[in-house]
Amino acid sequence: MKIFDGHVHTPYCPHGSKDDFHKYIERAIELGLKGLTFTEHAPLPAGFTDPTPQQDSGMKLQEMESYVARINDLRHEYEKDLIIKTGLEVDFIEGYEHESRAFLDEYGPHLDDAILSVHFLKSGANYHCMDYSPDVFGVLVDELGSVQNVYTHYYRTVQRSITADLGKNKPKRIGHMSLVMKFQKKFPNPDINKKEILDTLDLVAEQNLQLDYNGSGMMKPLCREPYPSEWIVKEALKRHIPLVYGSDAHSAKDLGQGYGQLMKEAPLTQPF
Template identity: 50%
Template sequence: MKKRDAHVHTKYCPHGTKDTFDEYVEKAIEQGLSSISFTEHAPLPSNFIDPTPEKDSGMRTNDLERYILDIQAIQKQYKNDIDIKCGLEVDYIEGYEKETQALLDHVGPYLDDSILSVHFLNCEGKWICLDYSPDSFKEASNILGGVNQVYDLYFQQVLKSVETDLGYFKPKRIGHMTLVTKFQKRFKPTKGFSSIKDTILENIADKGYALDWNSAGLRKPLCREMYPDLETIQKAKHLGIELVFGSDAHQAKEIGLGYETLTQILETLTE
């Protein structure tokens, strides 16, 4: 199996690093990767107000062209060393589907890869970035009436992201499907969510989409679990859903982190 990291952020991420593309690529080569997908956070819709304090959830619209040109340049530079894909991590934000499709229609022809993720929840009229901090999660829980309700709303949004028509260039890989568990060691639900997760997986399988098998949760002190969890991965394998490893690196040194752990888990599931 080729070693690939298909969820990597860059210097264009406002909440990331200043590491250069060369540093990322050199680290990927050092890690023995045959392929890397740069999937920077896409610009948010211009009429959507980023709820994070620094308004730094997505790259600036003015940076999008330069981002693509930079990747095209390193694709040529390293064409004999590693397969480099140009991609985006696009947010599904309910109520902003037209704006999202317009972005995809515009930039889609230049992309080799992309991910569709949910980060923002509309909590009774107030938008909250679910994974920004424990405090933001707590605020969502307080508004919605509890941790269970946050999980319910999150998974409903993931399901809608799978079902919604975003045009020809809609991403065909669903990002960190269980991101809601990022702070689970502090905010633990009192029930399971197997039913809606199963529905999400069935829809992913029906559409022939793939799953971002994301190691970032293993590095988060209040999570310590991959996205999605092992039970979900087992069901995804049973349904024939493609699992695509992603480190969700936000700095060069994180490239490929967790690959060996997740590969070993995958091997036990296929034996």
């Protein structure tokens, strides 16, 4: 499996496993990976209140220095065995662009790679972590009026993330672009508006960004397909958008998840 895994979480993840970095790295070597980027959930923007019950969506700001230093040490420790890059998965949260840019201005120079993702959707004065659970997704459906309205709101937010001015250290890869489909077997959307997805891909291409080709959706019982799904990937390839495999592993055993199915559907572009 001579691939690069561009989306891997760490023991710094407050809602993941506590598998040690070495456990991830040794598993990557066992799988024959070319390398990986550790992309822990970045601290949420200053002033934003995490709406999840445990408020565990991102690492703490005070952990950033030790996180970067730890990965730099591991890079040198394993330099003969594996390419290791320092990264983050950064949340785009509508209304907190200024705070996100300030964070990236400070910490972006220390990163080799980063992903920009949408997990939180604003509904009225409230924010919901859309992918936290089917119940939370159901609240959004009730508040916005339909499953399709949730999709529309999600893709509009992703489009804002693509065009937002987050400074010179803005992430170059859009994370799990079809994450809104995570609970599609419980909340089907038979009248999906493909145009809003195609418009999103057009913006990705115009901004010369990459797409996270994320295998974790294959493992989700209410999704059972990658992020993004096959037809979206085909449209991305028509636009020459680079696809970067990501396991989105939150434990060492998750490295490589979904890779076999993804390879049946579309080739990867590995810009590493």
